[in-house]
Amino acid sequence: MDQFQYVNPTKLIFGKNQTAAIKDEAAQYGNKILLVYGGGSIKKSGLYDTVMEQLKAIPDAEIVELSGVEPNPRLSTVNKGIQLIRENNLEFILAVGGGSVIDCAKAIAAGVHYDGDVWDIVTGKAAPASAVPLGTVLTMAATGTEMNGNSVITNWEEKDKRAFSSIHTYPKFSVLDPQNTYTVPKDQTVYGIVDLMSHVFEQYFHASENAPLQERFGESILKTTIDVAPKLIKDLENYDYREVIMLNATFALNKVLTMGVKTDWATHMIEHAVSAVHDIPHGGGLAILFPRWMEFVAQTKPEKVAQLGIRVFDLNTEGKSLNDLAAETIQRVKEFWASIGAPENLSDYGIDSREIELMVERSMVGDTIGSYVPLNKDDVRTILVNSL
């Protein structure tokens, strides 16, 4: 392992009807609250009413709403939120939604305390020194944003999608009631599953030595997901399946797997470039790109890919080389994702080779990206071409 510091201040409040905890939790941070949510599905499901009832029970509550946060949340929406907080002297943010809504709320939280353009924070030019406290009510299992400081924001003017992370933007609390994910449709449920598995991959394929516990924890999340996901896809309102996937998604990116290792994240950088240029679902992009990334790195480093297959897919190793095992593992990942209905090629989204160079350029946030096998421009182009 490398040396590391790990702390995660988020309080998870997990289980049936745990939305009842919101009032007491939120009231600790103030009564002037910005409520952030998306396109209105929480109004249809009734969650909006439940949350409002909780917030209105806070003495002298003053609630300002920011609705309409987009699936890939936009810088312009973040700026709108910052303005609302400043104009109304709000003290606390409650984000009710999936990853996009929560990520948007985090950027707002950090931006309010920053004098310059919040895009500086998103792009890493400035680091937040503090943030408005925020809580979340999660409605989709996918990104893990409910228990980390990460936020992904898209700047449409510049066709750029970037991520930042800060200790100040960890939620103070996150309410995880699996029932609140019942209404997530099948395709979004699949994207969430692909996303959480991809998060494990990004940390599992690290460039450090001697981290067996972190790797086995990652395998635990993958194995449990592979067991439960196909059943969930056929039974979207099953509480037991929803709760396992929800907890899995949280632990896939609450940074336990990152302890003491140099993680990779190249595939996410490539996917962010693809979806910034073409606005495709993040989970869909990952399902297409990750097997191609694995094929690329397995050419020089098949060991960890083979280990994944042996431990997670229980591959029979008899008479097989590391290369055989790596190839079999990648085949199993592809088959699993196809079996639950994930896309397999960029052409499924109508993407062809025309904007490859722009996507390559947007991917390269440094001279190389990733750690397990650092990728240069040509490597990224190869992965993208193989994904068409």
Add this chain to the structure above:
Amino acid sequence: MDQFQYVNPTKLIFGKNQTAAIKDEAAQYGNKILLVYGGGSIKKSGLYDTVMEQLKAIPDAEIVELSGVEPNPRLSTVNKGIQLIRENNLEFILAVGGGSVIDCAKAIAAGVHYDGDVWDIVTGKAAPASAVPLGTVLTMAATGTEMNGNSVITNWEEKDKRAFSSIHTYPKFSVLDPQNTYTVPKDQTVYGIVDLMSHVFEQYFHASENAPLQERFGESILKTTIDVAPKLIKDLENYDYREVIMLNATFALNKVLTMGVKTDWATHMIEHAVSAVHDIPHGGGLAILFPRWMEFVAQTKPEKVAQLGIRVFDLNTEGKSLNDLAAETIQRVKEFWASIGAPENLSDYGIDSREIELMVERSMVGDTIGSYVPLNKDDVRTILVNSL
């Protein structure tokens, strides 16, 4: 899963020479510090000097020492520490040592803010509403106290050993440098390994449904420990082995495995009774008692014992009943612990049947103990007799 709340505010500072972080971390809580340690092994190893150098670098530092904390820390020592803090208006506690030193520091931290007898807190008659902030520098991988709110204290006048836990007694930070465990002798290293594995068992054998991730996380800790421990026992100053066992012990009881499940802890209650009456090492007691507890519960519930064996010891299941598999699992646990030099019977410590009734009585903190299979007095007596 059952509904749950999970938060763990402790900052882990892990790796080689991370003691250099103490000054800045401790200074956040004040400059009037109680330094708590044990029998002086930290003076021999040089760690005392390193820590003092850090603390003295805090501007206007005032350091009061409480040394000589016993292996099973005593109520009288806790009271001495409370008095030292009150007399000197100290603001922060730094505990440098293993589980006993840190547990003692936690009881002191909670006791200072409590008007009555601190034994009320240890026995659960009163709950701490706050505590003096504390940090730790861990010198032995075993109890996991470095990342939880637990404390075990012995009252020798009453031959009683009891545990409490509070959110207020989580360390603010814990410095984990595997090098600081190099001097832990072989027998203590073995006890630590037994202790951490037992912590996993206590949470793995829970009485709840649908917690596959928590179970696989537990299996991950067990499998990694079983792989590394025999190598460590032969090579006590190996950094790689020490670091894996250190992180494993922390995660075995930072309550991740406890999320959403009713844990057992009967074996710990019985062991606390045994070591309160006979002052034997906690890890030694657990190594003797746990296989007998497993044998007892497998009579009515062999499933989880069998699952443990299949997943952790890779048992071949062909043609075997659940009872066969459970028996084989227990045999493997016994063999593993014997192979690293753990004791196998209470008679190894010269304990015979004479004080069985006192131990049974001390074990029964309720009408029954444990959740996986609730045990009554007769059950506990059976387990103790089988352990002689």
